[in-house]
Amino acid sequence: MAKKDFAFGKENFIIIAVAILVIVIGFMLMSGGASKDGVSFNPEIFSTRRIVIAPIVTVVGFMIMIFGILKNSKNNKVKE
Template identity: 50%
Template sequence: MVLGRENYYLILFGVVVIVIGFILMSGGKYTDPAVFNADELYSTRRTVIAPIVVILGFVIEIYALFHKSKKA
């Protein structure tokens, strides 16, 4: 294996964090397409929290790639 087992776990964790960020960013479905709800569309969860979670996931991915496993 090119990377250690710990690195692969960190990569998997980073992917999960990125997916959670995109789920937080996803929108709700409206029954009436003529209705525009700006409060829901531009909520803090979608415009602030979700992008921070996605960026955190990418930071975890970078750390996972450069992390050296401790071998005894």
């Protein structure tokens, strides 16, 4: 059976999967803070979790994604 030539190796796919998981966690941390009746103001939307921690987690996830895409796979050899 012939080996398929993928652009990424197994390690790249694992890094990308971890990055997606971190990004999803970041967006989950941003969620919530809605008012109970839909009209009144809820100051919980300005919590530290939503305006500091969640964006940092999300940006770290995107940085991991970039690393996973750009990382050179060990099993990819350049053919001349």
